[in-house]
Amino acid sequence: MIEDAGSLTVRDLLEIGVLGEAALLAGERGVDTEVGDVRLAADLTAVEACAAGDLVILTGHQPYLVEVALRRAYSADVRAVVLCKPATGVYQTPSAATTSFANRLGVPLLEITADDPLLVADALRTAVRRPEVSAARLLNAVTARLGRSRTDPRSVTTILAGELHVSCAVISADGTAIEGVAPPGLPPEVLAGSVAATTELEEGFAVAVPVETDRTGHVHLWLVSHGRGRNKRWAETVLQISQVASWALGNWVAAERLEAERQARSRGSLLTELLASGDDVPPQLVQQAVLAGWRLDGWHTGIYAMSATPGMLDTAGTERLRVELTRRGLHGQLVESADGWSFWLTNDSEPPQSQHRELTTKIAQALGCCPLVAGIGRPHHGVAGVGKTLAEAREAAGMTGTAKVVHIDELGVRRLLSMAAETPALVEQATRLLEPLAGTEDGQLLRTLAIYLDEESVTSSAAVRLKVHRNTVAQRINRAEQLLGVSLLNPDERLAVHLACRAVRAGDE
Amino acid sequence: MHLLGPDEVDQLALGVVVLGSGGGGGEHETHAFAAMLRHEIRQSGPVTVLTPEEADPEGHGIRVGLIGAPTVMIEKLPSGREAEEALKALQAHDSTPVTAVIGWEIGGCNGLLPLILAARLGLPYVDVDGMGRAFPRIDQTTYAAAGLPTTPLAITEPGGNRAVLDATGIEKLARTVMVDFGGWAMMVAKPLKLADAIESGIAGSLERALSLGEIWSREELTVEQRAQESGGFHLARGKVVEVWRESVGDFPRGTVALRRLDADDAYVRLEMQGEYLVALVDGEPLVTTPDLLCCLDAETGHPLTTERLGFGAVIDVVALPSPPEWVPAAMRSRVDPRAFGYDLGYVPFRGAE
Numbered sequence: 011m012i013e014d015a016g017s018l019t020v021r022d023l024l025e026i027g028v029l030g031e032a033a034l035l036a037g038e039r040g041v042d043t044e045v046g047d048v049r050l051a052a053d054l055t056a057v058e059a060c061a062a063g064d065l066v067i068l069t070g071h072q073p074y075l076v077e078v079a080l081r082r083a084y085s086a087d088v089r090a091v092v093l094c095k096p097a098t099g100v101y102q103t104p105s106a107a108t109t110s111f112a113n114r115l116g117v118p119l120l121e122i123t124a125d126d127p128l129l130v131a132d133a134l135r136t137a138v139r140r141p142e143v144s145a146a147r148l149l150n151a152v153t154a155r156l157g158r159s160r161t162d163p164r165s166v167t168t169i170l171a172g173e174l175h176v177s178c179a180v181i182s183a184d185g186t187a188i189e190g191v192a193p194p195g196l197p198p199e200v201l202a203g204s205v206a207a208t209t210e211l212e213e214g215f216a217v218a219v220p221v222e223t224d225r226t227g228h229v230h231l232w233l234v235s236h237g238r239g240r241n242k243r244w245a246e247t248v249l250q251i252s253q254v255a256s257w258a259l260g261n262w263v264a265a266e267r268l269e270a271e272r273q274a275r276s277r278g279s280l281l282t283e284l285l286a287s288g289d290d291v292p293p294q295l296v297q298q299a300v301l302a303g304w305r306l307d308g309w310h311t312g313i314y315a316m317s318a319t320p321g322m323l324d325t326a327g328t329e330r331l332r333v334e335l336t337r338r339g340l341h342g343q344l345v346e347s348a349d350g351w352s353f354w355l356t357n358d359s360e361p362p363q364s365q366h367r368e369l370t371t372k373i374a375q376a377l378g379c380c381p382l383v384a385g386i387g388r389p390h391h392g393v394a395g396v397g398k399t400l401a402e403a404r405e406a407a408g409m410t411g412t413a414k415v416v417h418i419d420e421l422g423v424r425r426l427l428s429m430a431a432e433t434p435a436l437v438e439q440a441t442r443l444l445e446p447l448a449g450t451e452d453g454q455l456l457r458t459l460a461i462y463l464d465e466e467s468v469t470s471s472a473a474v475r476l477k478v479h480r481n482t483v484a485q486r487i488n489r490a491e492q493l494l495g496v497s498l499l500n501p502d503e504r505l506a507v508h509l510a511c512r513a514v515r516a517g518d519e
Numbered sequence: 520m521h522l523l524g525p526d527e528v529d530q531l532a533l534g535v536v537v538l539g540s541g542g543g544g545g546e547h548e549t550h551a552f553a554a555m556l557r558h559e560i561r562q563s564g565p566v567t568v569l570t571p572e573e574a575d576p577e578g579h580g581i582r583v584g585l586i587g588a589p590t591v592m593i594e595k596l597p598s599g600r601e602a603e604e605a606l607k608a609l610q611a612h613d614s615t616p617v618t619a620v621i622g623w624e625i626g627g628c629n630g631l632l633p634l635i636l637a638a639r640l641g642l643p644y645v646d647v648d649g650m651g652r653a654f655p656r657i658d659q660t661t662y663a664a665a666g667l668p669t670t671p672l673a674i675t676e677p678g679g680n681r682a683v684l685d686a687t688g689i690e691k692l693a694r695t696v697m698v699d700f701g702g703w704a705m706m707v708a709k710p711l712k713l714a715d716a717i718e719s720g721i722a723g724s725l726e727r728a729l730s731l732g733e734i735w736s737r738e739e740l741t742v743e744q745r746a747q748e749s750g751g752f753h754l755a756r757g758k759v760v761e762v763w764r765e766s767v768g769d770f771p772r773g774t775v776a777l778r779r780l781d782a783d784d785a786y787v788r789l790e791m792q793g794e795y796l797v798a799l800v801d802g803e804p805l806v807t808t809p810d811l812l813c814c815l816d817a818e819t820g821h822p823l824t825t826e827r828l829g830f831g832a833v834i835d836v837v838a839l840p841s842p843p844e845w846v847p848a849a850m851r852s853r854v855d856p857r858a859f860g861y862d863l864g865y866v867p868f869r870g871a872e
Contacts, residue, residue: 073763078802110786
């Protein structure tokens with residue numbers, strides 16, 4: 011149990027760090043007695059004057075002096091004898107004879123490294139007699155240092171740990187230590203609460219103070235201090251000072267967030283301007299884009315992600331999305347906007363057509379279980395390409411239907427065509443329609459027919475693509491018309507034949 | 520009147536070492552002077568030892584003493600004539616006719632030097648001295664406490680150097696000269712009128728030394744019995760588990776912890792400078808200077824001086840009462856623990872427990 015009594019014991023004094031670098035040389039049996047007052051003894055007469063409950067700081071160190079002081083301490087019920095070891099100069103650490111004697115008496119014998127015993131006495135006496143002053147001094151020291159320092163988690167925990175002699179950690183609600191190490195055995199329910207709490211641990215106690223709370227009262231970030239000892243008043247002091255430190259940390263969180271928000275906003279507006287400028291991008295915009303780390307040359311492939319249910323945009327998701335994308339090898343620019351995220355990848359050369367299916371899969375994985383949908387644009391080149399590909403991606407994202415990720419190529423006419431290709435009845439009909447051409451001249455007539463129709467029935471264009479003379483194209487089309495028994499001058503028949511060509515080709519692919 | 524014959528010399532030598540309380544030269548150094556004394560007695564006949572009552576109060580007694588480290592003497596041997604040389608040098612400055620030799624410091628080898636001088640000069644020795652034991656400083660005598668002069672003081676060494684000092688700060692000057700003289704030197708101080716010396720000195724100290732020598736040479740007695748016979752008590756038997764020495768200030772100082780073999784888990788601490796000065800048992804000062812503390816080798820029963828006490832030695836610690844002249848508060852301040860820099864008062868001798 012954490013004691014209700016406010017008085018400090020010798021153990022508390024050792025553990026809360028007022029003694030600085032103190033070593034308990036002997037007399038551990040007596041460390042749990044409460045200290046009532048502190049006295050500085052320059053000679054044995056002063057030791058003689060000590061009363062029950064006192065702690066004596068002895069300025070001498072000669073073995074006989076220490077032993078006589080221990081004996082007098084024992085008979086007067088003095089709680090501990092403290093020796094001051096100067097950083098330099100003559101000093102004799104008590105020998106086995108002296109420590110054995112202290113052990114027999116059960117009088118704690120402590121050794122501290124200090125040049126001025128008076129300062130030690132003052133600090134100890136304040137801690138014992140006026141703990142509130144001691145706490146105020148610590149608070150003072152902590153706030154002064156916080157004021158001079160940055161308030162990021164590392165600096166704050168360093169300051170707290172240095173002044174209070176506790177170990178500090180900044181821990182998220184799920185128990186992940188962002189800074190420092192979580193105290194061993196910290197019960198998880200402490201981090202599930204919403205107010206500052208003190209918990210008793212196997213070794214000492216832990217104080218958890220909320221750093222950041224959202225509107226629902228859920229705490230995202232905790233400042234946890236792990237102190238030694240069991241003294242309730244000391245735990246309260248640690249709690250109060252941690253509270254102040256948590257404000258500094260909260261300040262840091264707010265500042266960081268504001269900065270992140272500001273950056274997101276400025277990037278968002280930069281992108282908007284970039285998109286609005288179309289083909290003619292003004293130089294100052296290019297400069298801003300370069301400063302933002304954007305690459306404008308090369309081939310850009312745009313992706314636009316947005317919430318599946320409109321109006322539910324989780325702004326905190328930006329970072330998560332960035333991590334997810336990076337994890338899948340998609341290193342590009344992510345820009346947050348009002349209703350979604352624009353993301354684009356840049357390549358030196360035009361990405362092959364085959365890439366887009368792979369990209370679609372990766373994006374689908376990156377979005378994972380988030381309620382997000384995404385569209386992917388075609389690769390476009392140069393500064394204007396960013397705008398084009400993102401516009402396509404956005405268009406695709408708006409028409410996902412049941413799919414999670416949709417490529418722009420899958421939409422519109424192409425989609426209609428691929429739908430046709432996917433309709434078995436139509437494919438069957440087309441195959442039957444074009445059957446007379448199948449196998450004729452090694453499929454050359456069918457290929458020529460398809461290209462001729464794709465090239466808007468212009469013989470010369472088809473000839474260029476087929477690398478033959480345009481008379482050859484004309485003759486082949488004549489033959490095909492005869493074999494199929496259709497006239498391509500008739501729009502209905504031309505459309506039917508063109509559709510059949512597409513369906514068959516899609517079916518072949 | 521007592522005629523000190525050669526057969527009593529060994530007994531006397533043991534007695535003065537016991538009175539040395541660990542200082543003033545141990546057995547080795549004292550034996551050298553004992554041999555010298557025996558030689559002189561054999562040559563010139565026994566030394567006449569007068570009790571204070573038998574002495575002529577109008578006569579003048581001369582004091583002789585060794586200053587410095589007795590251990591150095593083992594390497595730098597005395598010639599045997601240093602005391603006479605010093606007396607000659609002194610007499611060039613102070614022509615008071617000397618009728619007797621008196622003691623200065625009975626403890627340690629300084630207890631034998633006046634007898635050697637008396638034998639050589641053919642003068643009687645008056646059984647009185649200034650310390651009744653051994654002390655490190657020149658002013659730690661009852662003579663000085665009574666205001667008797669110490670200067671002029673002649674100081675010599677075997678190489679023939681001599682100096683006559685007349686100063687108020689004689690302690691520091693004599694020690695400085697002693698260091699330049701090679702670590703030890705012989706001193707002869709201004710003769711004292713016997714009436715003054717007897718009145719202020721410690722009478723019968725030679726007799727006490729002889730009696731202690733007799734008791735401590737009786738091997739059939741246990742150490743407890745010898746202590747009791749000597750008027751003191753056996754404090755403890757223990758093994759030296761800690762020896763710590765430092766040389767700051769004028770004299771070496773140190774502390775020794777003994778793990779008691781006669782009680783469980785208890786320690787005895789001895790604080791020492793030239794002599795053993797304080798014995799503490801469990802943080803309580805039990806025996807303090809000017810009472811005497813003697814450490815004896817538990818196996819051989821031989822007294823051990825402070826500089827010869829080593830880690831691992833098994834020793835008996837015996838306490839003997841101080842000469843009563845030192846006990847009054849006015850006298851004590853010269854020789855109590857505070858005079859040696861310890862923050863402890865004198866603890867009255869409690870006798871056997």
